[in-house]
Amino acid sequence: MKGPVTKNSTIGEIYSTAVGHDAINRILLQLGISEKWVTNPFVSGLRFGTILRLAGKRIPPSMGDAVLSLINAESENDFKADGEMTHTWWKEAVFYQIYPSSFCDGNGDGTGDIKGITSKLDYLRDLGVGALWLSPVYDSPWDDNGYDIRDYRKILPAFGTMEDFDELLREVHARGMRLIMDLVVNHTSDEHAWFREALADPGSKYRSYYFFRPGNGGGKAPNNWTSFFSGSAWNYYPEQDLWALHLFSQKQMDLNWEEPAVRDDVVRMVNWWLDKGVDGFRMDVINYISKEPGLPDGDEAVGGMMGYMGIEKYFYGPKLHEYLRELHEKAFAPHGAFSVGETPGIGRRMAQLVTAQERGELDMIFSFDHLESPGHKRFDDYRYDLNYYRDFITDWMLHYGSSCRMSLFYNNHDNPRMISKIDPDPARHAMIAVLLAVMQFTLRGTPFVYQGDEMGLANVDFHSIDEITDVESRNLYAELTQERGMSAQEAFATILAGTRDHTRQPLPWNYGNGAIDPPAHLRQKPLADVTEAYRWLIAFRKAHKESLIYGEFRPLIRRKGVFVYERSGADGTFVVECNLSDRERKTGFDPGGYTPVFIRSGAKQITDGSADLRLPAMLVPYEVRIWDRGQTSAAHP
Numbered sequence: 001m002k003g004p005v006t007k008n009s010t011i012g013e014i015y016s017t018a019v020g021h022d023a024i025n026r027i028l029l030q031l032g033i034s035e036k037w038v039t040n041p042f043v044s045g046l047r048f049g050t051i052l053r054l055a056g057k058r059i060p061p062s063m064g065d066a067v068l069s070l071i072n073a074e075s076e077n078d079f080k081a082d083g084e085m086t087h088t089w090w091k092e093a094v095f096y097q098i099y100p101s102s103f104c105d106g107n108g109d110g111t112g113d114i115k116g117i118t119s120k121l122d123y124l125r126d127l128g129v130g131a132l133w134l135s136p137v138y139d140s141p142w143d144d145n146g147y148d149i150r151d152y153r154k155i156l157p158a159f160g161t162m163e164d165f166d167e168l169l170r171e172v173h174a175r176g177m178r179l180i181m182d183l184v185v186n187h188t189s190d191e192h193a194w195f196r197e198a199l200a201d202p203g204s205k206y207r208s209y210y211f212f213r214p215g216n217g218g219g220k221a222p223n224n225w226t227s228f229f230s231g232s233a234w235n236y237y238p239e240q241d242l243w244a245l246h247l248f249s250q251k252q253m254d255l256n257w258e259e260p261a262v263r264d265d266v267v268r269m270v271n272w273w274l275d276k277g278v279d280g281f282r283m284d285v286i287n288y289i290s291k292e293p294g295l296p297d298g299d300e301a302v303g304g305m306m307g308y309m310g311i312e313k314y315f316y317g318p319k320l321h322e323y324l325r326e327l328h329e330k331a332f333a334p335h336g337a338f339s340v341g342e343t344p345g346i347g348r349r350m351a352q353l354v355t356a357q358e359r360g361e362l363d364m365i366f367s368f369d370h371l372e373s374p375g376h377k378r379f380d381d382y383r384y385d386l387n388y389y390r391d392f393i394t395d396w397m398l399h400y401g402s403s404c405r406m407s408l409f410y411n412n413h414d415n416p417r418m419i420s421k422i423d424p425d426p427a428r429h430a431m432i433a434v435l436l437a438v439m440q441f442t443l444r445g446t447p448f449v450y451q452g453d454e455m456g457l458a459n460v461d462f463h464s465i466d467e468i469t470d471v472e473s474r475n476l477y478a479e480l481t482q483e484r485g486m487s488a489q490e491a492f493a494t495i496l497a498g499t500r501d502h503t504r505q506p507l508p509w510n511y512g513n514g515a516i517d518p519p520a521h522l523r524q525k526p527l528a529d530v531t532e533a534y535r536w537l538i539a540f541r542k543a544h545k546e547s548l549i550y551g552e553f554r555p556l557i558r559r560k561g562v563f564v565y566e567r568s569g570a571d572g573t574f575v576v577e578c579n580l581s582d583r584e585r586k587t588g589f590d591p592g593g594y595t596p597v598f599i600r601s602g603a604k605q606i607t608d609g610s611a612d613l614r615l616p617a618m619l620v621p622y623e624v625r626i627w628d629r630g631q632t633s634a635a636h637p
Contacts, residue, residue: 004072007049007064011038014048019071019316022347025369027067030305031058032375060301066312073318079356081401085550090280090338090363091405092549093130093178094441094538095448099413100137100159101145102506103451112506114160118168120509121175127454127531128538131178133282135413137165138184141191143251144229144471145413145504147182147284148189152269169277180338181273183281185266186288187252190235194265195253199237199244208259211245211295224297225310230475233310245295247288247314249471257289257323270331280338283362286324287343287354290317307377315345324354324361333360340364340407348396357403364405364446367396371415379476379498384421386580390563397444397553406445410436411453416502420459423582423622429458431622434533434600435578438624441537442567442576444553452507454534455526459502465492473499529605536598536607540626546570562587573629579619586618594627601625 005014014020015038024038037043043051052064104116114137124132136146139154146156155162172179188195198206213222213234221234222243227250234243235250245254255262270281291314298310306312324341332339341354343365354361370392372378373385396406410418419432433456440447462468465477465488473495480491508526541548551569558564561581567574575594579585596615599606601623615625 005048005068007047007052007068009048010044011046011048011051012044014067014071015039015044017071017074018077018349018353019074020067021349023067023070025347026345027059027063027305029369029374034374062299063301063305066299066302070312070316074316074353076321076353079352079401080358080403081352081356083402085402086357087550089178090131091446092542092545093446094128094541095131095133095180095446096124096127096129097133097135097412097448097450099135099451099504102504104507104509111158113158114155114164114168118164118171121168121171121177125175125177127535128542129177129449131180131279132172133180133448134182136182136184141189141251143189144249147184148187148191148249148252149184150189150191151193153272166276173277178279178338180280180282180340181278182284183270183286184284185255186285187246187248187254190246190251190253192253199240202240205261209256209262210253211256211291212242213245213295215241215243223295223310224300224303225295225313226303226308228308229472230479247285249475254291255289257319258291258293263323263326267327267330270327271335274331274335274337278337280332280340280363283339283341285344286341286362287316287320287346288314289323290314290319292317311345316350321354321359321361325359328360328362338363340366342366344368348400352401352404355404356401364407366407366409366412366448371410371418377498378415379494381493381497382421383423384418386422386563387560390558390578390580393439393443394555394558394565398555407448408440408443408445409448409450410440411450411503412448413450413503414500416498416500417452417457417459419456420502425582426458428582428622430456430527430530431600431602433527433530434605435580435622435624437530437534437537438576438598438600438626439563439578441541442548442574442626443565444549444551444567447541449534450503452503452526454531455508456530457507457526460505462496462499462501465495468495468499468501470500470504473501533600533605533607540598544569544571544574547572547574557588559588561585564589575627575629577619577625577627579621579623582621584618584620591615591627594629596625597628598624598626 005017005020015024025035028035028037048064052059052061098117100117101112103112104120105111106113106115106119136149137155137159138146138149139151139156140146140148141150155165169179194206194209197204198210216222221232225233227233228247229249233245233247235246236243246252247254257263296313298313302312303309339362341362346365346367347369351365351367355363355365370389373388376382400406418436419429422432468474477491477495480486480494481488547567547569551567554566556564556566556575561579562585563578563580564587565576575589577587577589602620
């Protein structure tokens, strides 16, 4: 719509805007309410103010004001949704995220390192991986496991040397693979030279690199923003009676991107790595780099719903597009480098505005809206609903557009293992792992595998808070026990449900190589059949790239516990049949004229394309099948 939206605007008018669409969907997600609640003709025609009155305390007026402010701040709503889909290496590659400290220990000191990564390159190549994403290996005090960077141009000694990194890069390229680094530029460590000088010298040019502000009177912080790692988002420095902003840990100080010198230094650093031959970057919380001028207080209703005060003031800031385009033009574009942004809170419509090819901002983003079922957050103890994932992914497949590319992932270093959230029964984890893999490698998008996914690894059975090292989890535990009145047992149960430590444990091959073995309850055994399924599926995706990478997506059957969809292109037509539930299901798909090419049913995993195989109509829990219509395309792997 044209012109500003107001409380007199209809829900349909607000929902038609990119920010309005995603903001309303975010509210519905947190409330556990279906999107159909706002898309039906009756509600769509109601005025926004009327909805706020009817919602009462569930959606306070101040939250409505915050939504309107976000919508009206967005001046860029144009992108080309359809058109010819360009073919590029990063659309075809399968990415594999490596968390260096726990991936592979190359020198036997108990910590993963760069030499350990190099030693596993043949394994990764043989798995079918096309690109590695390396979590931070930069010099760091290790307050937040390397995401607090002290020096962007040095390697943390525990990981090795710059010579070790150069060797890794050469060996990656020698195997026909690519390597992207983690780019953490929303904040630096408080031990970074910039921050140390800024704090020591009020006249230093680096003072403007960060958000130093006077207090709000009475010993209060400049605003009410809270940290993602608990407590206030401000550090107080009494010797200067000043506060400094940190959205994450107290040692991760936010950079002020309003300062041109900050952006220039970031561009120089990025180009330094790209000149080395790095193929691109994953950009940590990159949508937080633009804060609302003046850093105003966050709305309490929004903060209460989202769990973080002030988030609406920076998750989609007024100059985000400007900053992303500048970085693209001055660093990524000249090198032909790849960029994928971690963008918490960004939904599908806003994602189109930062990833549409012609806009020159990011190549892809990680959206996290599919990682929790509606009404739940990461530290809730509940069973994830795969029906929600089916509906979420279908919406993106159908509406994201050909000029945008979706990232397909379930796990990363910041979340528990998805298979454990779906079903706590270890006997079903291998089935779930393969089911998830089939969808990941046959849907349209670029897959990002997190280390250990291909081994079927599940969550770790921690027994006490003493075994938890994650700063976020330890801070939350202290908050729950000391400020919210939870018992130690209740607080630990919360931590166990969502701690990032679940995905940061050493991979199984670390045992027996001279490294210090972790306690027995931290060990997990890889499942060979899951790994074999990954190899086959990745090869299958490569063999039929016109249909599985660039082809059309068509949902065929969607009902409770069932997902059947078709992928088609110049090299074939395939149907994927999924049981998303823990009970037997009949999907309703008629396989007449189709040949089964992949079946995972109970203990059976068949990948030989047996044309004479007789399959029961009922699918066992979490069973998945891939069918080829006539098997007229190129040979299967």
